Amino acid sequence: MKFWSDGLGKRELVMELSESSLDREGDAIILTGMIHQPAEWAYKVTMGLGDWTTVLKTATSAEACTYLSRSVSVARILGMGFWVVKFILLMGLYRIGSLIGLVNLERVAKAPGPVPVSSRPKLEAVSGGAVERRNTA
Amino acid sequence: MIVWSKGLGKKSLPMELEQARLSVASDHLAMDGNIESVCWEYTMKLYPDDLGDFMKLLAHPKTARFMARRSGLLLPFIVRLVMFAPILVLALVKARVLRSARKVQP
Numbered sequence: 001m002k003f004w005s006d007g008l009g010k011r012e013l014v015m016e017l018s019e020s021s022l023d024r025e026g027d028a029i030i031l032t033g034m035i036h037q038p039a040e041w042a043y044k045v046t047m048g049l050g051d052w053t054t055v056l057k058t059a060t061s062a063e064a065c066t067y068l069s070r071s072v073s074v075a076r077i078l079g080m081g082f083w084v085v086k087f088i089l090l091m092g093l094y095r096i097g098s099l100i101g102l103v104n105l106e107r108v109a110k111a112p113g114p115v116p117v118s119s120r121p122k123l124e125a126v127s128g129g130a131v132e133r134r135n136t137a
Numbered sequence: 138m139i140v141w142s143k144g145l146g147k148k149s150l151p152m153e154l155e156q157a158r159l160s161v162a163s164d165h166l167a168m169d170g171n172i173e174s175v176c177w178e179y180t181m182k183l184y185p186d187d188l189g190d191f192m193k194l195l196a197h198p199k200t201a202r203f204m205a206r207r208s209g210l211l212l213p214f215i216v217r218l219v220m221f222a223p224i225l226v227l228a229l230v231k232a233r234v235l236r237s238a239r240k241v242q243p
Contacts, residue, residue: 001187002165003140005150006177013142017190024199031194041143051138052204054154055191058168060217063159064188067166069228072185077225083192087201088215094205105206 011038020045059084152179 003013013035020033029052031045058064068077097103141149150172157170165182172179183191194200204210 001184001190002182003179004182005172005179007145007148007150007175011144012182013144017187017194020194022194022197022199024203029200029203035142035144039144043140043142045141046139048138049204049207051154052195052200053207053210054157055195056210056214057217058159058166059188059192060214060221061159063161063166065221065225065228067161068188068225069232070161071164072188074229076185076189077229080189080192083189083196084218086196087192088211088218090196090198090201091205091211094202095208095211098205103202105202 013037013041013043015043015045148175150175150177150179157181 001015001017003015004011014037015033015035017031017033020031023030023032025046028046028048031047033043035041035043094103094105098105138154139149139151151174152170152172154168154170157168160167160169162182165184166188168181168183170179171177
């Protein structure tokens with residue numbers, strides 16, 4: 001993918017999406033990787049639900065149809081079709097799993113773990129201080 | 138979508154992909170728009186490999202799981218796809234026929 005913006009002047013950032021790594025961070029999917037041109041730069045693309053919805057709409061748009069039929073080989077289109085079918089199956093499974101309560105679609109926050117006893121007096125000291133101040137007032 | 142790169146320094150570019158204009162060039166699909174926060178024009182050029190890679194990223198379990206949170210997304214997409222597939226097949230046939238007809242012409 002080539003990305004250009006006014007702020008980049010005449011330069012275009014060339015991103016290899018195939019080399020990017022994907023992770024979920026809160027309400028977005030984060031793509032990270034390296035730009036090879038014009039320089040070896042790290043990049044980070046944050047994509048929310050609205051952006052992925054746009055990707056779905058773009059994939060089934062009239063422009064995509066024109067481009068695919070004119071410039072993309074049938075083998076490549078079939079390859080894309082494979083990923084689309086995989087996406088539909090996965091998303092369907094997650095939706096069904098969520099509906100019957102097998103899958104929690106919200107990211108499960110890491111459990112904070114047991115609070116060490118030694119850290120508790122700190123909180124008590126604060127509340128104790130407040131009480132003390134109230135008493136002195 | 139927010140794009141950040143080392144070349145942009147501390148600046149990150151928030152883009153409203155939904156408002157981007159789609160256009161077809163001979164070798165790529167372009168998405169053009171405006172980054173409102175800095176009033177910069179932007180262009181994203183998607184080549185055949187990129188479209189495949191985007192679909193691959195879409196089919197990643199983390200993305201599918203992330204998107205499954207929103208209801209009313211999958212069924213409309215399937216409906217659009219069912220309508221899109223025969224049109225694409227027809228367009229492919231038409232493009233191939235036209236191409237072979239041009240080759241036949243002296």
